[in-house]
Amino acid sequence: MSSSQVTMVSLEELVNQEHQYRKFKELFDFNVVQSELKSCQAPAGYKGYGVDRLFKCLLLQFMEDLSDRELERYIAENVAAKWFCDFSLTKPTPDHTVFSKMRTKIGPSKLSKIFAVFRDQLRAKGYMSEVFTFVDASHLIAKANLWEERDEARKKKYDKLNNETLPKVAHDKEARIGCKGKNKFWYGYKKHVSVDMQSGLINKIAVTPANIPDSQGFRHICPKQGAVYADKGYCCYKVRNVALAKNVHLAAVKKNNMRDKNFDLDKYYTKIRSPLERVFSQDNKRVRYVGVVKNLFAAFMSAICFNL
Numbered sequence: 293m294s295s296s297q298v299t300m301v302s303l304e305e306l307v308n309q310e311h312q313y314r315k316f317k318e319l320f321d322f323n324v325v326q327s328e329l330k331s332c333q334a335p336a337g338y339k340g341y342g343v344d345r346l347f348k349c350l351l352l353q354f355m356e357d358l359s360d361r362e363l364e365r366y367i368a369e370n371v372a373a374k375w376f377c378d379f380s381l382t383k384p385t386p387d388h389t390v391f392s393k394m395r396t397k398i399g400p401s402k403l404s405k406i407f408a409v410f411r412d413q414l415r416a417k418g419y420m421s422e423v424f425t426f427v428d429a430s431h432l433i434a435k436a437n438l439w440e441e442r443d444e445a446r447k448k449k450y451d452k453l454n455n456e457t458l459p460k461v462a463h464d465k466e467a468r469i470g471c472k473g474k475n476k477f478w479y480g481y482k483k484h485v486s487v488d489m490q491s492g493l494i495n496k497i498a499v500t501p502a503n504i505p506d507s508q509g510f511r512h513i514c515p516k517q518g519a520v521y522a523d524k525g526y527c528c529y530k531v532r533n534v535a536l537a538k539n540v541h542l543a544a545v546k547k548n549n550m551r552d553k554n555f556d557l558d559k560y561y562t563k564i565r566s567p568l569e570r571v572f573s574q575d576n577k578r579v580r581y582v583g584v585v586k587n588l589f590a591a592f593m594s595a596i597c598f599n600l
Contacts, residue, residue: 306371313376316600319417322348324409332397341386346394347406348377349386354593355600357576360388400588407592411495414599422515424489426568427522429506432499432579432587434467434480455503464582470502478502480579481587484509485595487568489521494595499588507531519543521565 307314322344329343352373353363367373367385379385398406414420438453444461445453458479459465467480482504486496498512506525511534514520519541522531527544535542545561546553575594579587 304375307375308372311372313372317376319600320410320413324413325406328402328406328409329398332402341390342378343394343397345377345379346386346390347398350391350394350398350593351597351600352376353391354590355597360391363391364388395586395589398589400585400592403589403592407497407596410596410599414491414493419491420488420493420495421490421518422488422495423518425495425515425518425520426487426489426565427485427510427513427520427526428487428568428572429482429484429509429525430572430575431470431472431476431478431502431577432481432483433478433577434464434579434582438462438479466501466582466584468501468503481584482506482509483575483591484513485572486513486515489564489568492568493599497591497595499584499591501584510534514538515540521561523565 325347326344329347332343349363349367352358352366353360356363356366358366364385364387367377367379371381374381374385377385411420438458441458441461442453445457448461450457450460453461455468458468469477469479470482471477480502482500482502484498484500484506485494487493488495495515496513498509500509500512506523507528507530510522510526510531514534516538517540520526520535520543522542522544524545524547526542527546527550531544532542543561545558580590581587
């Protein structure tokens with residue numbers, strides 16, 4: 293005669309005390325985020341999950357770099373993921389169709405406020421400040437080649453495939469051809485980022501079409517105080533005017549043909565900026581979505597996860 297033993301365990305006990313998801317919940321007050329999400333409603337048929345749970349699911353998606361289908365399986369099979377998203381061991385978890393709907397419900401405008409909430413919590417705990425800020429832009433590739441667009445342009449008898457004709461033949465109407473230097477070209481978008489030099493964490497972020505100059509994107513990421521360190525792309529009157537309006541000291545590397553260029557000072561600026569390049573080296577340069585709005589949403593989520 294065999295006997296069976298039943299052991300009662302809770303989900304709380306199954307997650308390691310040193311797990312990174314526990315640290316995230318200790319670091320951030322998600323109750324404040326819930327107040328920001330009050331105006332959003334869960335997609336039809338998914339109201340039982342709650343908006344706050346679905347938002348945590350999206351956090352995991354960008355934290356672990358998962359597709360919608362991969363995220364569905366990850367939450368269903370991973371105990372720590374269930375715990376992080378406040379699901380019980382036996383409660384059904386969302387299927388992949390809800391995640392795209394939830395991203396649309398939240399949108400980049402609401403997400404920018406949530407990003408600011410997380411950032412302010414980090415500042416309150418002394419992890420971030422706006423005393424010294426590093427700004428730069430990086431490329432986001434929407435498509436590796438444009439052969440199909442070129443053939444379509446030829447069919448419509450366009451002389452050239454450029455930023456004027458691309459919206460008429462491309463699937464992504466908002467992506468553009470960008471250029472950095474003389475030889476580096478790409479088709480897609482540009483991500484503008486402001487990094488706190490004390491911690492290396494992201495303060496502000498913006499996404500524009502690839503043909504928007506770095507200097508033009510500066511107004512979206514300029515801090516409200518302190519000193520801003522930047523490369524030669526930000527050494528122009530437009531950037532100086534934005535910095536002056538916000539009472540910010542601009543420490544941009546000057547171009548070689550400028551009469552007042554101080555090579556020793558610019559060498560120092562470059563040296564203290566170089567460690568912050570890691571923020572961009574870890575980026576995924578390929579975009580998942582079509583359009584500025586969706587890719588801006590992805591940039592905010594990626595920035596939140598990077599700061600985590």
